[in-house]
Amino acid sequence: MNPQETVEAFVAAWNRRDLDAVYAMMADDVVWENVPLGVAEGIGAVRAMMDGFPPIEACDWTIHAIAANGGTVLTERTDGFTLAGGRQAKVRVMGVFEIGADGRIAAWRDYFDSAEFQREFGG
Amino acid sequence: MNPQETVEAFVAAWNRRDLDAVYAMMADDVVWENVPLGVAEGIGAVRAMMDGFPPIEACDWTIHAIAANGGTVLTERTDGFTLAGGRQAKVRVMGVFEIGADGRIAAWRDYFDSAEFQREFGG
Numbered sequence: 001m002n003p004q005e006t007v008e009a010f011v012a013a014w015n016r017r018d019l020d021a022v023y024a025m026m027a028d029d030v031v032w033e034n035v036p037l038g039v040a041e042g043i044g045a046v047r048a049m050m051d052g053f054p055p056i057e058a059c060d061w062t063i064h065a066i067a068a069n070g071g072t073v074l075t076e077r078t079d080g081f082t083l084a085g086g087r088q089a090k091v092r093v094m095g096v097f098e099i100g101a102d103g104r105i106a107a108w109r110d111y112f113d114s115a116e117f118q119r120e121f122g123g
Numbered sequence: 124m125n126p127q128e129t130v131e132a133f134v135a136a137w138n139r140r141d142l143d144a145v146y147a148m149m150a151d152d153v154v155w156e157n158v159p160l161g162v163a164e165g166i167g168a169v170r171a172m173m174d175g176f177p178p179i180e181a182c183d184w185t186i187h188a189i190a191a192n193g194g195t196v197l198t199e200r201t202d203g204f205t206l207a208g209g210r211q212a213k214v215r216v217m218g219v220f221e222i223g224a225d226g227r228i229a230a231w232r233d234y235f236d237s238a239e240f241q242r243e244f245g246g
Binding site: 075 | 158159188189190191192195196197198199215216217218219232234235236237238239
């Protein structure tokens with residue numbers, strides 16, 4: 001897989017709700033930053049952050065635009081979620097992924113509006 | 124200029140504070156969306172939106188990552204501003220640009236945190 005295909009497969013793993021695959025595609029020292037909210041450094045911190053999220057029944061993330069430059073892949077997406085009880089949440093986001101030489105995700109930074117996030121998830 | 128070079132030149136025009144060049148690089152029917160804030164449709168609406176912004180003495184926008192896929196160019200940036208009186212503002216942003224067949228910017232969507240924007244510009 002080239003870097004763009006890696007990111008497409010990563011989004012597909014989220015959409016299958018296959019967290020084992022999601023974690024396996026991240027480097028042990030991955031840095032995942034939700035820019036307005038905070039950063040998780042290392043796969044252990046990523047797992048802890050995920051455990052602290054509201055329960056999610058399903059993901060429906062759509063990639064509107066994607067482009068790669070070497071190992072760096074930039075995306076424009078709408079990330080849809082089905083929350084507990086079937087409520088829908090949707091966040092407009094752009095994210096950048098840095099793919100390491102081993103083909104795993106070394107860094108992931110998502111840019112979105114924290115107010116939109118709170119509105120969608122907090123309701 | 125290819126689409127990536129067009130976007131690099133556009134950012135350079137902002138950094139020279141050359142608004143004539145900025146406007147000339149946008150299509151007449153450009154759609155500029157500051158995703159959490161709103162959208163300006165058409166060059167007249169863009170000019171009106173710019174006129175409504177706080178006075179800006181200088182721009183210092185840094186491109187951290189850029190990649191193109193056909194006419195679509197995605198960027199990760201930090202947009203620095205010098206406001207009236209010399210105060211500094213800085214917003215972390217990702218933006219996508221769609222370059223038309225005529226080489227001008229047909230669409231521009233910037234994703235950032237509205238709270239960060241208010242904090243930086245509102246103080």
